[in-house]
Amino acid sequence: MRVLPFKISKPINSTIIVQEDKALKFYDQLHQHEEIQISLIVRGQGKLVVANTVHGFTDGSLFVIGGNTPHIFQNDLTSESAHMITVFVTPGGLGQDLLKVPELKEVRMFLENCRKGFEVQTDRESIAKTMLKLTKTKQLDTFLHFLKLIQKINSARKLDLIAQLPSKKISNKEGRRLQLVFEYVLHHFSREITLEQVAGLVHMTTPAFCRFFKRHTNKTFFEFLIAFRIAHACQLLAREDRSSIAEIAESSGFNSISNFNRKFKKTKSVSPSQYAREMRFSQVHQI
Template structure:
């Protein structure tokens, strides 16, 4: 079953949808759906846009996307592995309007509140992965029980939000296609020179109208958003290729000079590119000492 932009086809009378996606890349189109999404990244890596914020996703990540939250998964075509993702889709009304408001479910209310901004799970991942790996062999009723177990583990875990601002109105199809075209163009061409005229053209709007439109729906200017895309790509390059000069990272990410790159990088990451690279490598070696 394929997720279509802004709508997820759901088999008739099926309250909980389990989906496996596998391919060279994940879909890269902006979309939203009424269902809450809990995903396990079995393999693959790339960029993830949720609301106003660009993140990265990688193998073994557990991610939650709330209802009607615009988001994009874009696999890195140069990634080392095939992209595979297991996902559960459900709504607060999937098992009856009052199910998740029962006193027995009070503990889960924080999950629904936090899902509005998206969630990345930072702990308990091994336990969650164990549950996800069982889903393909389970009956529908067993999957419902597994979902409850997963939700219980999630609210006990350490978590971080994936975004700070989400446009709460549901996108119309035309509105969604306009944002999709702009974001897709930015993701494909962030390493090239950009102008507002080019972005506005993709949205089929005047420059001034586009600036107001984008700021209203993301909480930031288009160029703020573009810089964040470039910096997130720089983070992956710094980690993946320790021998790549900082100047080359700057060039590959679309910055006109290294001084501007260093300044913007530190503003967003709180460290210089060199400090970030060293910290990331030390963190990796502490987790996987056998690969050091």
């Protein structure tokens, strides 16, 4: 799959592309493409940014990302390599006539529903099995298993990834700017970041940058940055061997604990320690 500055070109001449990534690091550049993307994290921990939202992922996480939605997977670096299976599907590639077939109603539904993208919350093991099979099939078999996959995903419980569809079209130049900004946040969120720094990074003045960022994300830069930091803190809090709240706050980029508590409560409606307790509880009762 060739990588363009901001878009990924249509790969080869097929409608359903299955890609398996095993690497220390996922492709960590903001990008978008017309294909709908179904991604299973087999192994790995990190964060997924979709448009203006941040989502933590861990082993077994499963996401469906709508077409033409900017996104980026970033995994935390460990000694073990991360593993992801992705299915790309070009909606137009299925053909309007084929989709009219009454028996393919479920596929139509899926294509309709996944515009905003969602995280799959249930039936993930069964869906994972189907995706694993998809890595080993060809041609018609791939298509059949794809249908099975759609069916399973349709009946699972889901959680929307983004609140509203991306509003404005993004030019290549602007996309490149956004790439730089998101990349910077991904790598420097644990230390102090000022508007001046990021604005300078993309050669803009601070107010110009603020408007640019808001126009494309419907969020202020700091709203996004804080969301990212909180998402990171959540992952640290969910760990069995978590460090102290103060340490987590600091490594998530918060200079003062009081501010961290305030921001955490505001976004999660529970205090950090409560959140950690609840996560532990649900992990124990999941299996």
